[in-house]
Amino acid sequence: MASRQKPIKPQKKMVNNMMANSTFEMSSIDSTVVEEKLFGQTDEDEDSGDGPVVFICGKCKLPVGDSLSWDGSEDGQNQIRLKRVTDNVMVGKDNRLFEANKNSLCLVMDVFCRGCRSVLGMVYASTPKNLDHKRCAFCFNVADIDSYMLGSASQMLAAEGPKEQPVTLEYRGIVEQQLTEMKMLVLSMAQRLEEIGSGFQDEC
Incomplete structure (x- = not known):
């Protein structure tokens, strides 16, 4: 009878080398690469990004909203859209007709500043189907508001006192x-x- 052949066992040294190589490859992954894959940005991108913008009434300078509620802009009408506004904004009760563009007649209500009662824009109460997206937002006239960016201040007091x-x-x-x-x-x-x-x- 032919003698049974013993299965060849892998050498212990080779297994240890493979494990060592595998461990090295796993620990050498850059955390910034993972963060970029998961979140789409790194710390450097956050530092270089601009801060949020605060929109204020162009007359009395009360804040009316910020860019965190940004919903879009209307270049043809020189307006911006915000999903949410501050308590300094009031919506009028009277409806009026407004022609957003050709053959698009809408029913709108004016938006006022609570501080100075200035008209800042409008909200759409009724629109054609192609303008339904405007009914969920506050539309502000760019000419009636101002803005400033948080974190844009640069002036600081000097560390040293006035030179004698x-x-x-x-x-x-x-x-x-x-x-x-x-x-x-x-x-x-x-x-x-x-x-x-x-x-x-x-x-x-």
Whole structure:
């Protein structure tokens, strides 16, 4: 009978090498690559990005909304759309007809600033089917609002106090001259007051 062949066992050294290589490859993955794949951005992108924009009334400067509620813009009408606004915005009760574009007649209500009662834009109460997306947003006229970006301030107080001027002979002479002139002015005023007082006494 033929002798049974023993199965060949892999060498322990080769297995250890494979495990070591596998471990090295897994630990060498860059975390920034994973973050970019999952979230679509890295810390560098966040630092370089612009901050949110706050929209304010163009007249009294009360905040009316921000770019976190951005819904789009209407270049043809020079308007922006926001999904949410602050309590400084009021919606009028009267409806009026508005022609958004040719053959698109809409029913709108004006949007006012609570502070100064200025008209800032409108909300659409009734629209044709092709403009239904406007009924869920506040439309602001770009000409009636202003904006500023959070984090855009750059002015800071200096860490050091105001620089003191060194006391030199020239500077000391100027100060002494000014003090002398002030002293002469005070004496002149005192003399004038004394003359006025004497005149009142003579009249009495």
